[in-house]
Amino acid sequence: MRPVSWGKNIGTKKKPFTYIHICTGLYMHSEHLMILVPLFPLLAPHRRFDFQFDMFDQELRGLHMSESVDDNARGEDKADPESYRREAMEYASNPEKDDVDNAEACPRATAEEKEVAEFVHKAHLLCLLGRGRLIDSACNDPLIQASILSLIPTHLHKIAEAPNLTASHLSPLVSWFHNNFHVRSPNVAEKSCHFALASTLETREGSPEAVAALSVALFRALNLTTRLPSWDVYPGFKDCVMQTAIANGNFWEWFRQLLSNSLIFRFVSILDVISLKPDADKSESSVADGCKNERDIFSSSTLMVAGPSCSSAYTVKPSPYVEQDSSQTAIRGAGRQKADKSRKHELQSQDSLITDKPTDKMSEVSVSEVPTDTSEPCLVKSEGLKRKGDLEFQMQLEMALSATAVVNSHVSMASDASESPSTSTLTPPSKRMKKIRKEESQTCSNGISTAIGSKKVGAPLYWAEVFCGGENLTGKWVHVDAVNAIIDGEHKVEAAAAACKKSLRYVVAFAGHGAKDVTRRYCTKWYKVAAQRINSTWWDAVLEPLKELESGATGGVVSVECEASCQKKVEVSQVEPSMSNSCGASMDSCEKKATESFMRNSFASTRGSLEDMELETRALIEPLPTNQQAYRNHHLYVIERWLKKYEILYPKGPVLGFCSGHSVYPRTCVQTLHTKERWLREGLQVKAGEVPVKVLKRSMKCSKEEAGDDNDYAEVDHQGITSLYGKWQTEPLCLPRAVNGIVPKNERGQVDVWSEKCLPPGTIHLRLPRVATVARRLDIDFAPAMVGFDFRNGRSVPLFEGIVVCTEFKDAILEAYFEEEERREAEEKRKNEAQALSRWYQLLSSIITRKRLNECYGDGALPQSSIEIPKSGDKCYNSSATATATQKTEASPECQQVNIPEKLNAPSSMPTENHEHEFILDEKKVDEGGLTRIKRCHCGFSIQFEEL
DNA sequence: ATGGGGGAAACGGCTTTGATGCAA
DNA sequence: CTTGCATCTTTGCCGTTTCCCCCA
Incomplete structure (x- = not known):
């Protein structure tokens, strides 16, 4: 899923605005627009935007375009909007031209390009997030759930009734699903998520996304069947047994049992977002462009491979994930060879697709080896290629593709994926697909698979997560990839994605219209992932409301009883809306009291917070990197060598390990240092008698200049250093108190107001324009408030805003100030009116003069109206x-x-x-x-x- | 009372540092 | 190693206009 987006700055330097062109790509749908448009201010609030959306429903286009263009972008622009539009359209139609130019002009990305890349990254992320939510809501569609429920054999209905659900309980269901639903390359003309799911349900094959979503729908549907009968029993239970049950605890036993059975499923997706780095984008965008023409043909931009060729490659167990995971280092050398081989194979298979009529055995082999031939080019292209060899390969591939685009289009029109003309053209494509898949799965299940370890292994982009109450003390979210028939394979995801050159940057779980970032569950090297992600502040802000929704849907309260004898996971309440409703209706005060007493004896926390803890723990126990560079920005560890200028280790220890002979310390030991003056800005002063923990020597040039000015070498040495202090060496600022209405000032007769903390006690900062004149008139002592510096004409100029006065004069000054302002405004109004009058007088007298002249000298034929x-x-x-x-x-x-x-x-x-x-x-x-x-x-x- | 001159104060334009560290 | 970018640095000048005061 990769809606291609480009942005470009057009407009003046003072009034820049970004033109965003979002090609609808494969899955881009009007629904995305609805999600996206309100979020645009979130992306870059300081910019103005102009939007151009292609291929969207006409009415939507009209609705949003007019809004954003008229109000936000064009409103005050005096320049010709049409020229912008033209420029924008040119850019949109040929965006790589500029990139190439830029690339030639400057080898590195400029700030502008970075900003655009970041913007596009954010926009894409929001699109994908929006799409995830749509799919999640489609999974909740009762019709779809009921339909898929009707398909499964009855013995599978009981799966979810296991007392303490573990991952192993799910395997029959997952196997059944895997055998009955297959992945095909997605269809461009996909109308909506619901439609995609429905059609997948009908044909039993669909896009990886739809199939994965369907599995989630199935699991959620099963959840209903297991829970609902129990709830039917509940009223009767209440009537007959309630009183005694509460008394002896049976009710709660039953209640816990009931809720521990509940299956809570999330739809999880790797958000395969456009790179944050402009360079990567360039290669990507050129790649995407190469692919653009073929997008309709190779409609897949997802990497999920089609059909059993891959899925059988990691069928239930043992899976290639395992092999790759367990013997990663051992097969590394072989893996590279294989990768090279596979690349050759790809070329070969591509050629065979294009040039050969794939009727011979050779093509059969390539078909079985290459998971989805038609999606393969995009598979390669949509990745951020870095190595030279890859780029060359890429170019070759593009040339081949562009030369034979027509042939390809025929192939793709005849059928998607690995359709062979040898198959009867009379049978409907879907049936033919199935037939081929059956054949393939047969051959593959015999153990013939060469795809292991190569990038042909399909990247798992979508899967489900189920909360298994029986897995740990507190329960655990278990990875369930029904598409590839893998259960509890969270540690395999990263390797599989890496094999497909898919970076695992954002893994998001969707439930209850909400979403939660669970990337840390699936990645082992967070420091690498974090570098590729957008700044966490923005991302957290975006996810904040979604996370609440998600935890509302999935977060039951999990309580672990403190008694050592009963270390058993129990759940006392369910926060899912339907449950809480029925719960709330029947829970009387007795029950509440019981709950409270129960809660008192136990350590309770929600599933969400438990998961948060789990994910944070994962991040904290990350292994030490083996290369030094990794420590530069590592969030947990640091080596002294990579400390920055204003950083120091304090306290210096404990040593957590060693890397190339350097001691590794926890990053929490890194303290930021500042000069005395800088600490003053923070409202802190260096304690008396503290020696600087770090001394920086100023550059030779500066020292030399000073040496030239002053012959005293010792003083130069003294001047040429900068003393830095740590926070632990500081104390809150003690400024002299204002006495007798006199504001204590510095040597310049002013007060530096870096923050409120810098104000002398007993004074106040009045940040009002023209207030100084008022204070002067009232003869009140004041000091101009310097709030910072501005660089003008090559030198720094202090910025003053308002005055600092003693608190007792505040009211008097304010009163006088507002009076003065009122008077000033009245004066201004009077002046304006006088000016208007004078202009009117001038105009009218001109008209009268003109009239008189016309009467005297005009030919008389002049129409009367001309002097109106x-x-x-x-x-x-x-x-x-x-x-x-x-x-x-x-x-x-x-x-x-x-x-x-x-x-x-x-x-x-x-x-x-x-x-x-x-x-x-x-x-x-x-x-x-x-x-x-x-x-x-x-x-x-x-x-x-x-x-x- | 009023207008003109002179000085003080206010205002706004000017031009866009530059060394250094960091990251890619 | 190179190079683009971010950060830290950190207290004018000068011409014009406006205002106010004083004096004729």
């Missing part, structure tokens, strides 16, 4: 002078001419007014004929002439 007061925007010169001038122009079409009315061309010819025209106003006006200039005197007289 013009509407705003109309020009005074639109009257007789212009009319005469135009007549003259028509009569003598010489170019350079001053079109002064004959009777007005000399000031002396105006006997009615002793006035010499001053042509102060000079207007230019572009006519269809050329540039017209109008010179006007303030009396209203104007001359219009044309310029060459």
Whole structure:
């Protein structure tokens, strides 16, 4: 799932806005737009956006386009919007052109490119998050759940009734599902998630996403069947046994039993998001472009391989995941060889697809080896290729593809995936697919598989997670990949994804319209993953509301009793809405009391918080990296060598291990250092007698300059160092108190207000404009408040905002200030009004003058309307002078001419007014004929002439 | 009372540091 | 090793306009 997005900055430097073009790609659907559009302000609040959405429903396009374009982007833009549009469209149609140019101009990504890449990353992430939620809600569709429930054999219904569910209980169900539902390459014309699920249900094959989602729907449906009868019993239970049951604890035993049986499933997806790094994007985008034309053909941008060729490669057990996982290092060398081989195979198979009619045995082999031939190009292309060899291979592949695009389109139109023309063209494609798959699965199940360890292994992008109460003391979320028939294979996911060059950046579990990031469960090297993710603040903010929804749907309260004798996992309440409703209706005060007493004896926490703890624990027990570079930004460990300039280890220990002879310390020991002045800004001062823990020498250049100025070497040495102190060497700032209404000031007669903490006691910062004059007028002692520095003209300039005064004068000053402001505003208003009056007077007197002149000297044929007061925007010169001038122009079409009315061309010819025209106003006006200039005197007289 | 001159204060434009560390 | 970017650094000048005061 990779809706291709590009953004570009257009507009002025002062008013930049980003043009976002989102090609709908495979799964991009109007539903995404609805999710995405309200979220755009989240992405980059400081920017203005213009959107262009392709291929969306017309009405949606109209709805959102007009909104965003008119209000947000175009509203105040004076530049020609059409030019932006054109530029944007050009960019959208050929986005790689600029990238190539940029790449040639500067080898590294600029800040602009990085910003765009980040924006696209965020947008894509939101799209994928939105899609995950849609799928999750589709999994909850009762119709789909009922339909799939009707398909499963009755003996499987009892699976979920196991008293303490463990992963092994699920294997028959997963096997059944795996045998009955197959993956095919997804269809472009997928209408919606519900439709995709429904059609998958009908044909028993579908996109990996749909199949995985269907498995979740099935599990959730089963959950209903196991729970609902129990709840039917409940009212009767309540009537007959309640009182005694509560008394002797049977009720709670039953209650716990009931809830421990409940199956809670989440839909989990790797959000295969566009890279955060512009460089990676470049290769990706060029790759995507190469693929763009073929997108309809190789419609899959997901990596999930189709059919049993792969799935049988890691059928139930033993799976290739296991092999790869257990003997990763052992097969590394062989793996590379295999990878090379497989690459050759890919080329070969590609060729065979394109050039050969795959009727011979050779093609059969390639078909069985290459999981989904048609999706393969995208498989390779959509990855962030880094090595030179990969790029070369990529280019070769692209050339081959572009040369034979027509053939491909035929192939893809005939059928998707590994359709062979040898098969009867009369049978419907789906049936033919099944037939082929059956054949393939037969051959593959015989153990013929070469795909292990190569990147042909399909990356698991979607799976389910079930909460198994019987797994641990507190229960555990278990990975269930029904598509590939793998249960509890969370440790295999990373390796499988890596084999497909899929990075495991965001693994998100969806439930109850919410979502939760569970990446840490599936990755072993968090420090590597974290570097590829968006900053956690933004991501956490996005997930915050979703996480609440998710925990609302899945988070029952799990209690572990403290008694040593009874270390048994129990659950006392269920937070799922349907449950809490029925619960709430029947729970009386007795039950509540019982619950409370029960809770008192136990350590209780929600499933969500338990999972959080689990995930955090995983992150904390990450093994030490073996290379030094990994310690540079490692969130847990540090080696002294990679400490930054303003960092130090304090306390220096404990040593957790060694890496290349360097001691490894926990990162919690790293303290940030600052100069004395810098600590002052934080409202802290260095304690008396503290020696600097670190001393930085200033550069030679600076020292030399100072040496030139001053001959005293010792002083230079003293000047040439910067003393740094740790936080533990500081104490809260003690400033002299304000006494007798006098504000304590620094040597410059001001107060540095870096923060509220920097204010001397007994003073207050009034951050108001023009307040200093008020204080001066009232004769109150004050100090200008310096709030920071601004760099102007190559030097730093202090910024002042408001004043610092003693607290007791606050009210007096504020009162006077507001009075003063009121007066000032009134004055301003008065001035404005006076100015308006004067302008009106000027206008009217001009009109009167013009009228008088017309009466005296005009030919009388002038229409009366021409002397009416013009509407705003109309020009005074639109009257007789212009009319005469135009007549003259028509009569003598010489170019350079001053079109002064004959009777007005000399000031002396105006006997009615002793006035010499001053042509102060000079207007230019572009006519269809050329540039017209109008010179006007303030009396209203104007001359219009044309310029060459 | 009023207008002009002079000085003080306010305002706004100017131009866009530059060394250094860090990360890729 | 190179190079782009982020960070730290950290207290003007000058011409014009406005305001106010003083004096004729």
